[in-house]
Amino acid sequence: MSLSELFWAGQEVYITEIFLPIIIGVLVFVPLLVLLFGFGFLRRYRSWTAGKAEDRSGHWFTRLATTLAVAVGNFRILSWSELYPGIMKTLIFWGSALLILGKIVRLFSYVVGLTVPPQSVFLYASLASEIGGVLIIIGGLMAVFRRYILKPARLDTKSEDTLVFIWVAIIILTGFMTKGYRIATSDVGSPTDWAMWSPVGYLFSHIFPTFMTEAKNEILVWHRALIHTIPAFALLAYMWVNRSRLQHIIWAPLNVFFRSLKPKGALTPIALESAETFGVSKIEDFTWKQLLDLDACVRCGRCQDACPAYFSGKALNPKKVIQDLKTHLNEVYPIPLSRKPIESRKDMVTEVITEEVIWDCTTCRACQQACPLYIEHVDKIIDMRRHLAMERAQLPETAQGALKSLGTRFHPFRGTTLARTDWTQGLEIKLLSEDSNIDMLYWVGCTAALDDRNVKVAKATARILQAAGINFGILGDEENCCGDPARRMGDEYLFQTICQSNIEILNSYNVKKIVTSCPHCFNGLKHEYPQFGGNFEVIHHSQLIAELLRNGKLALGRLDGKRVAYHDSCYLGRYNDIYREPREVLKAIGGIKKVELARSGARSFCCGGGGGHIWMEEDPAKRVNIRRVEQVIEAKVDLVATACPYCLTMFEDGLKAKEVEESIKARDISELVAELLSPSPQEVTD
Amino acid sequence: MEVILRGIAIAIEVILLAVIAYSFLSGAWLTVFDLGVSARYKKILTVVFIIVGCLVVVFFIAHLTFLYPAV
Numbered sequence: 001m002s003l004s005e006l007f008w009a010g011q012e013v014y015i016t017e018i019f020l021p022i023i024i025g026v027l028v029f030v031p032l033l034v035l036l037f038g039f040g041f042l043r044r045y046r047s048w049t050a051g052k053a054e055d056r057s058g059h060w061f062t063r064l065a066t067t068l069a070v071a072v073g074n075f076r077i078l079s080w081s082e083l084y085p086g087i088m089k090t091l092i093f094w095g096s097a098l099l100i101l102g103k104i105v106r107l108f109s110y111v112v113g114l115t116v117p118p119q120s121v122f123l124y125a126s127l128a129s130e131i132g133g134v135l136i137i138i139g140g141l142m143a144v145f146r147r148y149i150l151k152p153a154r155l156d157t158k159s160e161d162t163l164v165f166i167w168v169a170i171i172i173l174t175g176f177m178t179k180g181y182r183i184a185t186s187d188v189g190s191p192t193d194w195a196m197w198s199p200v201g202y203l204f205s206h207i208f209p210t211f212m213t214e215a216k217n218e219i220l221v222w223h224r225a226l227i228h229t230i231p232a233f234a235l236l237a238y239m240w241v242n243r244s245r246l247q248h249i250i251w252a253p254l255n256v257f258f259r260s261l262k263p264k265g266a267l268t269p270i271a272l273e274s275a276e277t278f279g280v281s282k283i284e285d286f287t288w289k290q291l292l293d294l295d296a297c298v299r300c301g302r303c304q305d306a307c308p309a310y311f312s313g314k315a316l317n318p319k320k321v322i323q324d325l326k327t328h329l330n331e332v333y334p335i336p337l338s339r340k341p342i343e344s345r346k347d348m349v350t351e352v353i354t355e356e357v358i359w360d361c362t363t364c365r366a367c368q369q370a371c372p373l374y375i376e377h378v379d380k381i382i383d384m385r386r387h388l389a390m391e392r393a394q395l396p397e398t399a400q401g402a403l404k405s406l407g408t409r410f411h412p413f414r415g416t417t418l419a420r421t422d423w424t425q426g427l428e429i430k431l432l433s434e435d436s437n438i439d440m441l442y443w444v445g446c447t448a449a450l451d452d453r454n455v456k457v458a459k460a461t462a463r464i465l466q467a468a469g470i471n472f473g474i475l476g477d478e479e480n481c482c483g484d485p486a487r488r489m490g491d492e493y494l495f496q497t498i499c500q501s502n503i504e505i506l507n508s509y510n511v512k513k514i515v516t517s518c519p520h521c522f523n524g525l526k527h528e529y530p531q532f533g534g535n536f537e538v539i540h541h542s543q544l545i546a547e548l549l550r551n552g553k554l555a556l557g558r559l560d561g562k563r564v565a566y567h568d569s570c571y572l573g574r575y576n577d578i579y580r581e582p583r584e585v586l587k588a589i590g591g592i593k594k595v596e597l598a599r600s601g602a603r604s605f606c607c608g609g610g611g612g613h614i615w616m617e618e619d620p621a622k623r624v625n626i627r628r629v630e631q632v633i634e635a636k637v638d639l640v641a642t643a644c645p646y647c648l649t650m651f652e653d654g655l656k657a658k659e660v661e662e663s664i665k666a667r668d669i670s671e672l673v674a675e676l677l678s679p680s681p682q683e684v685t686d
Numbered sequence: 687m688e689v690i691l692r693g694i695a696i697a698i699e700v701i702l703l704a705v706i707a708y709s710f711l712s713g714a715w716l717t718v719f720d721l722g723v724s725a726r727y728k729k730i731l732t733v734v735f736i737i738v739g740c741l742v743v744v745f746f747i748a749h750l751t752f753l754y755p756a757v
Contacts, residue, residue: 160716167713227702234713238717241717242716
């Protein structure tokens, strides 16, 4: 027998006298742990199923693939913008996976005859466990340093967080100690392969004094095995008896599995005729998936960092919304088989989550984009808005005014003196009521038709369509608001009324293809109108212009020496993943120096106009658009281009407030294109 | 020298066991409230758990001092 085999064979006495009892112990503990897991799972399952039904079935392969990508591949967890916490989490995850895999192989290795003589898999399992332990230590130290030394604002520390660090550290440490002591007391010479297959254990083995008698050594090996095994099992028991954050190991992948696969911008409609209540006023009004979201949240705080409202000093903090709802859920369902009656609960939509928080949201989805676990923050806030708007009529006064105008005049611009077709004067634009023989409908949108600044966008877009020879028309006075402001401000009834009326009008003209310059109209027409039978091919004007440029139907001049940044609008970018086309349009303009803002693309910072905020009064010290303009100023650009009328309005307002409107211009990309096409740019750019 | 070594070994063991006891008792403390015990019992339960923890550590010190094998 070789020295190596002799060494491993000498372990048999320890295996039969010490580890066999441990294996038996495991076989007793494991069923107990299964029972505790059942208890913990049922406790949560009960609270989720208290919520309403929701269909999240289908697309099983896509769901499984995403779950594996996130849970195993740490997709969305590890990213360039979250490098340190991402690496930290990846080390802890893979460390744990290797450790557990190695343990399971070694635990059953004797039973299946892998140890005498030692098979390769046993040795590799030993090494895997050691590497796993080291990775956990490195990841754990990174986590401790971050939480207790760096102390980022988005992390709040509770007593359980510290407990878990200590508990896991002691398990890893005692694991290495057990191995080390076993090596130290090995009675077979000085084999060389311990260092290779158990390097950390081998290092630990040099620390311990050993004894002359085998009996004493055996006692201490036993002792160390117990102080390793019992805390490990106790931790597993704790995480299922307690509603511990460690349960995210199961809830997080489950939440990812059941993530929403519907279009990002499509809110769930209310079945108005059959609904007994509108929106959400108590925790059970949420769906089971919305309640599962609350348990999946691990308080990483990425949503908090991403939220423009929070950044601007407003009351809204998306992480706190989820955690407050979770605390409320746990208070309503405190112990198994009990439920707090409604009369003795806090009012969820004014006390648990205040009205100020509910109305602060611009529905930009930055929180959802940042969340690695696909938690849906915006839907919950909109559901609470629906209750406030439709059942309590508790909305900010200016929002009420906009909705009232929407209901009576079919647009939210109360003070406008313009009519929907005023902007068409001198442009020879076809009205569908006069001639419906068109290839494409230009859906102008309320802002472009009725807002003084944005009518230039409508004119520019029309000029581009004419220059490209597209046979298009507009609805003119027959065009009503798309309904997005109503839906985002919680008035689902008004939205559905407007939506169904618009679908009728569009179908009466047999409209198939629509182009619009407003991302909110684009999102509504494309993703929300199909909920009510309105199926149209909808494109945004940035997509159309990019296509026309690619096909050579448009040619642009130069804009030499200008530093231009493109601001990604939320409803175009995050909602519809349209990032490339507006940039293609800018790239086609010769001479400009293209600058990317610090927060661009999927991480773009909201202009502050969405979610009805373009009509709401705001605290001047906490305006989101001012924060965005400050970022534009920092980028030292001459021009900020956008593709959304809300963004354009908010930028104009913000640039004036910061008194930089002479040095930094805000333009829609259609205005830039039309200016460089048209021989008479003055009427477009003034 | 052997006495010093034994003392150090016992101290390390006591620290390890004390940390384990802290983990178990903290976990139990959190679990008790998570299972529905009213928050008004927080102070009294904290005192009880601290006393139990101290007793456990004293036991470990006595147990190891008496029974830890001589080096």
